[in-house]
Amino acid sequence: MSNYAIQVDNLTKKFNGFTAVDQISFKVKTGELFGLLGPNGAGKTTTINMLSTLLKATSGYGEVSGYDISRNKDNIRRSIGVVFQEPALDTKLTGKENLVFHAMMYGIKKQERIKRIKEVLELVELTEKEKVLVEKYSGGMKRRLEIARGLIHEPKVLFLDEPTLGLDVQTRRHIWDYIKRLNKEGNVTIILTTHYMEEADFLCDRIAIIDRGKFVAMDAPGRLKDILGGDVVSLEIEGNPDALIEQIGSLDWIKNITRHDETLSLTMDRGERRIPELIHVAQKNEVEVTCVHLRKPSLEDVFLHFTGRTMREEEASQTERNREILRSRFGRRR
């Protein structure tokens, strides 16, 4: 088998003349954590649906763990796990029953089934709630249950469509940790979609920025941000900064220094992790820092850079486009 978990070549999906995904091509290495980043309606979910055999591609080629998406659907279904954007749980069943349903659909034998269900429930810390009907679960618990479910059959490739959409910060962190661990320890190839920059940044080895069905950029998050120049940390200082500027300038992670009166603006990656060190260096040079300000490049900035439009403009026009999709789908069926 090849080193690539996914290979996509000129994949296109049209809904009645409207192009939702427009000739995208990419490859994901086995074991990679790959992100699709873009505003709502950019074509992320449609891409996932095509790769997970739920939608037929209009044209182009796609391959998941070595199988052609248009021919070997059953083989692909056996080797992937999918966590959908919208919850896909039976709320009238308990958490455990949902997992049993899944395990049996994937043909896992009883002993193995019991063992794995126990494992995944522990992993997402839902063992105590296993006998509770899913309709009583909170949004975060449902999400965790779905991730657990996606893992029962030990997929080689896991698709996560907006895994943390609508969750509170704490739960989001939690889920990020699971995803990271899975990828690193379980060696699962993961493709996730998100429109949170920090999520893509924290998790992904590589990101593709998708807009209006097309890829506009694809690279490691750090390199994408390099294009924007990285975080800007501003220090308001008292005292003579010359020695300080010289010492900071010699640090290899500092990309740029500008000085306005009492304010030093420093460009770097992961600014929040560098602030303590900067203050330490300042103190050693007998400069007092009175105020620190950190500005991170946002999705807004990246998106603006690559498309020339802001995300909000784009989402507004996307709403119009989504209506178009709905119209064309209705038109086709009626």
Added chain:
Amino acid sequence: MINKTAIYVLWMREMKRWWRAKSRIVGSLAMPLFFLAFLGLGFRRMTIPGLSDDVGYIRFLVPGIIGMNILFSSTFGGLSVLWDREFGFLKEIMVAPVSRVSIVLGRIAGGATTALIQAILILGISCIMGFKITNISSIFLAIVFMILIAVTFLGLGLVFASKMRDIQGFSIVMNFVIFPLFFLSGALYPLENLPVWLRYISKLDPLTYGVDGLRAALIGVSSFSIFYNFIFMVMFSLVMIFLGAYFFEKSESV
């Protein structure tokens, strides 16, 4: 091709959901029993052409109402795919490495079982209310017809569910498909009373043979022979399973 575990687990899911919605079970029994009670009592003293005196309207009505109940619950059972789509669970089913035929068979098995249980409950309550069955072994014959009716209309429900995008078309199916099928089946009156051209249309209605077969089994009175009814119902149910599976396979799940 046919995955027994998948059929079993889909059936099991249906059973659990049904058992947990107890208020719905009670509700689903209320309508047929009201029909029986009020229609049966209201028309009790009337002489209905085509009905011999020793049968009586209530006896005539019981198999019809059982047929009606199976028609409604099975069609809804087929249409419940739409609810799964609405709540997202359909994607979980469709992304599983299971042949689409197995999915359809699992749904039909589940829907037919619940429809059958409800039909037997109605029959039991009718017996308590004084309905007499010609002989006990004919119950088994009646159960065969109940299953065939259920399978036929589960298939029909699946066809509609595959062609519809959401549950908004539901009332259209209800008013323009289910009610006409019900009224044309002879569940409420002997079909001999219909004008000739309507009688021809009623012969296209699967429920006609289902209800007539139930009548033959339960009260020993029918328009066609029981064998004739059986053959027609077997053909209808096979065709509808095939059509249900065909359209379901072709429909898009997202």
